[in-house]
Structures are given as structure tokens and as C-alpha cells.
């Protein structure tokens with residue numbers, strides 16, 4: 001399916017979803033200093049061809065403007081003529097869509113996700129044991145253990161992509177960039193938001209629990 005074959009209303013729906021999530025996360029202060037980016041996929045999917053709407057680079061995400069979003073293809077290239085630039089991290093979205101076939105990806109920076117990514121950098125994953133909110137990822141075993149992957153944070157984004165390819169765990173709908181932020185995804189915008197909120201809860205939990213145990 002080419003971009004032109006995707007129904008206009010589907011494109012508008014994806015933009016409306018992005019706008020709602022952007023407004024909500026901005027109200028929570030989740031886009032410090034214009035950081036973070038959001039995308040929602042639109043139209044049919046195959047790992048070789050897909051399209052998504054993504055936040056434009058460098059915009060204040062607490063404002064609503066006609067320049068907030070653009071559509072790009074599976075290689076991160078704009079689908080329509082536009083003066084807007086996709087976020088510098090668009091290639092990471094491309095790779096997560098290619099690997100998972102998910103429908104929405106949300107990326108935010110927080111103090112907790114930065115601190116925790118550095119704390120557990122040597123093991124390249126954050127261990128979480130038996131916390132109820134693991135169920136947000138559809139993992140229902142009692143006392144489940146999960147490891148949330150951490151990858152390097154190079155200034156050159158294409159260098160990060162192979163680490164994502166290698167570290168992404170299909171069971172865990174999120175991946176941390178070291179001292180940078182979290183990427184969380186889902187089968188729709190609602191699920192991606194639920195996953196992101198669960199990750200942030202778990203990062204704060206692990207941080208506080210490690211301090212309580214006296215590891216700091």
C-alpha cells in the first residue's frame with residue numbers, strides 16, 4: 001500500500017491520536033526542553049513498507065500548531081512535500097516498527113528513566129521482580145521477573161539502530177537509551193500509553209527500592 005492509497009480519514013485519525021497524547025504528556029511535563037517524540041502508524045503494514053505520523057523536530061510540544069506532525073515512510077523519509085523535519089530519532093521508530101509491527105511508539109525523557117539506565121548500564125538491562133504493574137505488559141505470572149533492555153546513546157542515531165535490533169525483546173514493549181530516555185510501544189496508541197506509564201512507574205519503583213536497600 002502506497003501512502004496515497006491510505007484513506008484521508010485514517011491519516012486524520014492518526015494525527016488526532018498524536019495530538020491527544022501530546023497534550024496529555026505535555027501537561028505532565030514529559031517533554032522537557034522540546035525533548036521526546038511520538039508516532040502513530042497508519043495504513044497497511046509489512047516490515048518492508050509502512051507509514052507513520054511523527055512529531056516534527058524541535059517544536060514546543062505544549063503548543064498546538066499546524067507544524068506539529070508529518071508523515072514519513074519506513075525509511076524515515078517524508079511522504080508529502082513539507083518544510084518540516086522529522087525528529088532526529090525517527091530512524092529508531094522505523095526500526096521498532098520493522099521489528100515489532102506495532103502501531104504506536106512514544107518516547108520521553110525523565111529523571112527516573114535516565115538515572116535507572118545509568119545505574120544498570122553494566123548489565124545492559126533493568127531487572128524488575130514481582131511488581132504488580134508488570135501485568136501492564138500482559139505478563140501474568142505471579143512474581144514475574146523482567147529485564148528491560150538498555151542500549152548505548154550515540155549522537156549518531158544510525159549507530160544506535162543495530163543495538164536496538166539486537167536487544168529488543170518482543171515480550172517487553174520498551175527499550176531504554178542510556179542517560180537519554182525510554183521508547184515504549186503498543187498495538188494502538190492507548191496500549192503504548194499504558195506501557196509507557198507502567199515503565200515510568202517501574203523505574204521510579206526500582207530506583208526507590210534500590211535506595212532503600214542501601215545500595216546507593
Ligand SMILES: [Zn+2]
Nearest residue numbers: 035036089181
Ligand atoms: Zn530522545
